[in-house]
Amino acid sequence: MSEVIPIIIKILFVFSCFLSLAAFLTWMERKQSALMQDRIGANRADILGFRAIGLFHIIADSLKMFLKEDFVPRRGHKFLHTFAPFISAFCAMAVFLVIPFGDVLKIGDKVYKLQIADINVALLLLLAFMSYGIYGVFFAGISSHNKYGLLGGLRGAAQMLSYEVIMGISLVGMVMISGSLSLREIVLSQNKLLFGFLPAWGIFLQPLAFILFLTAGMAETKRTPFDLPEGESEIIGYFIEYSSMKFGLFFLTDFIEVIVVSALLTVFFFGGWNIPYLTQSGFHFPWGWEIALSPIVVTILQVVAFWFKVFFFCWVQLAIRWTLPRFRYDQLMGTTWKMLLPLAIFNVLITGLFILIF
Amino acid sequence: MDKKKKDLNTIQFFYITEIIRGLYITSVHFFKNLALHILHLFGIAKNKKAMVTYQYPEEKREITRRARTRHRIMKREDGTPRCVACMMCETVCPARCIYIVAKEVENPEVEKAPEIFEIDLGRCIYCGYCVEACPEDAIRMDTFILDTASYDRDSMLLTLEDLLNHDNQDDLYNINYMKK
Numbered sequence: 001m002s003e004v005i006p007i008i009i010k011i012l013f014v015f016s017c018f019l020s021l022a023a024f025l026t027w028m029e030r031k032q033s034a035l036m037q038d039r040i041g042a043n044r045a046d047i048l049g050f051r052a053i054g055l056f057h058i059i060a061d062s063l064k065m066f067l068k069e070d071f072v073p074r075r076g077h078k079f080l081h082t083f084a085p086f087i088s089a090f091c092a093m094a095v096f097l098v099i100p101f102g103d104v105l106k107i108g109d110k111v112y113k114l115q116i117a118d119i120n121v122a123l124l125l126l127l128a129f130m131s132y133g134i135y136g137v138f139f140a141g142i143s144s145h146n147k148y149g150l151l152g153g154l155r156g157a158a159q160m161l162s163y164e165v166i167m168g169i170s171l172v173g174m175v176m177i178s179g180s181l182s183l184r185e186i187v188l189s190q191n192k193l194l195f196g197f198l199p200a201w202g203i204f205l206q207p208l209a210f211i212l213f214l215t216a217g218m219a220e221t222k223r224t225p226f227d228l229p230e231g232e233s234e235i236i237g238y239f240i241e242y243s244s245m246k247f248g249l250f251f252l253t254d255f256i257e258v259i260v261v262s263a264l265l266t267v268f269f270f271g272g273w274n275i276p277y278l279t280q281s282g283f284h285f286p287w288g289w290e291i292a293l294s295p296i297v298v299t300i301l302q303v304v305a306f307w308f309k310v311f312f313f314c315w316v317q318l319a320i321r322w323t324l325p326r327f328r329y330d331q332l333m334g335t336t337w338k339m340l341l342p343l344a345i346f347n348v349l350i351t352g353l354f355i356l357i358f
Numbered sequence: 359m360d361k362k363k364k365d366l367n368t369i370q371f372f373y374i375t376e377i378i379r380g381l382y383i384t385s386v387h388f389f390k391n392l393a394l395h396i397l398h399l400f401g402i403a404k405n406k407k408a409m410v411t412y413q414y415p416e417e418k419r420e421i422t423r424r425a426r427t428r429h430r431i432m433k434r435e436d437g438t439p440r441c442v443a444c445m446m447c448e449t450v451c452p453a454r455c456i457y458i459v460a461k462e463v464e465n466p467e468v469e470k471a472p473e474i475f476e477i478d479l480g481r482c483i484y485c486g487y488c489v490e491a492c493p494e495d496a497i498r499m500d501t502f503i504l505d506t507a508s509y510d511r512d513s514m515l516l517t518l519e520d521l522l523n524h525d526n527q528d529d530l531y532n533i534n535y536m537k538k
Binding site for chain 1: 395
């Protein structure tokens with residue numbers, strides 16, 4: 001029993017953080033795009049005349065989603081139609097299980113790992129779950145009995161399959177350097193210094209893999225430069241026949257995937273919870289300064305650093321989404337198979353070469 | 359397609375620099391506006407606008423004095439409408455939104471006056487022909503009331519009382535518009 005309670009607390013913590021961040025992102029996307037375009041953004045929802053810079057729109061949107069009619073097309077497949085958004089949302093959320101959000105928490109003589117499950121094949125697990133997300137998209141398209149839905153589902157499946165390959169291969173470099181598939185081990189391997197001053201984060205060791213993973217990750221989220229499965233202007237996409245909270249789940253899945261990709265970028269390329277020069281006893285700067293901190297403060301700082309990095313990458317992804325126009329479909333597929341795949345394999349070869357030499 | 363590719367120089371061909379340039383432009387807008395919004399919260403730099411949009415019901419856009427806005431009917435010295443029910447405006451109205459029923463009056467200089475004078479704002483296109491056509495300068499479109507939103511069509515119908523229920527001054531710009 002004493003082993004179960006910490007795990008339940010960790011699950012509650014991680015899921016409440018991730019899901020409230022996902023809800024927050026719906027507001028942030030509106031406000032960020034508004035500020036980029038010299039507008040002011042959603043600010044009309046109020047409670048007793050109190051507007052709170054539009055934050056009540058999150059409540060208003062979810063209320064609207066819940067109160068709408070839940071519609072299933074007459075000739076659609078009722079079971080799959082209902083099941084599809086749950087697959088999507090579940091597969092996106094399941095990735096949270098293996099993401100480490102802090103090092104260890106020492107209470108008394110007990111040591112708790114700040115991660116729901118430290119699995120030694122975590123990387124394979126998360127790639128598998130991200131691949132399963134395709135089923136949600138494809139079932140949604142095929143069960144709607146709608147040509148546009150089917151087209152969207154096909155596009156989504158093809159796009160996600162292609163970018164899944166890049167995603168996997170771009171991470172191979174990091175796995176080779178850290179020598180482990182466990183995300184915790186990968187983060188711990190980044191907790192050292194290169195040449196005495198540069199943190200050994202993935203971005204400095206694997207800059208090419210970072211760009212490839214960011215591209216593939218953005219393609220996985222199916223948002224604007226890669227929003228062909230949705231294609232708002234032509235086919236509306238795989239969720240064309242969805243309404244109510246079932247549509248809401250797809251919508252939420254998009255934002256959860258943004259957070260998942262941000263979390264993975266943080267874990268693989270930005271040192272996870274690591275803060276440069278911070279060790280268990282405090283800051284040790286290479287130029288001689290030292291700040292002593294108690295272990296609990298260090299742990300809190302690390303958890304805050306992790307969430308800050310995740311938030312920053314959410315910001316970057318939203319910025320890219322509101323800056324770039326959409327790819328054409330042949331460009332999308334051409335980029336994956338003709339440009340990114342050779343680059344990813346080249347990256348693996350170069351990494352292998354460096355490991356062999358040094 | 360091929361022609362366009364030739365126009366790209368070596369740096370642009372790698373695409374990623376161009377993405378960063380685009381991100382730079384949008385981010386500059388983002389951070390500038392964010393900083394201005396935060397300054398506005400503390401009441402600093404209010405004259406520098408952080409957005410180009412107007413928050414409509416609270417904040418109204420500047421309009422010219424010549425703008426055609428909601429109609430009014432001018433009154434004589436004794437308070438009766440200046441209109442003589444000549445039907446010119448009803449005839450010229452391209453949207454057919456004016457409906458007039460005339461009645462006789464005792465005053466031999468006026469002879470006729472409107473019994474019913476209705477303008478259906480749901481149909482009015484604000485062309486201003488009625489103002490041009492009026493021989494008595496009785497109808498004007500200078501109240502500077504711009505919002506005609508309502509929940510049903512009936513409340514968009516202006517009766518004679520609504521049209522007369524305005525200040526009889528010549529310049530309503532300052533009274534109705536500038537005050538808001």
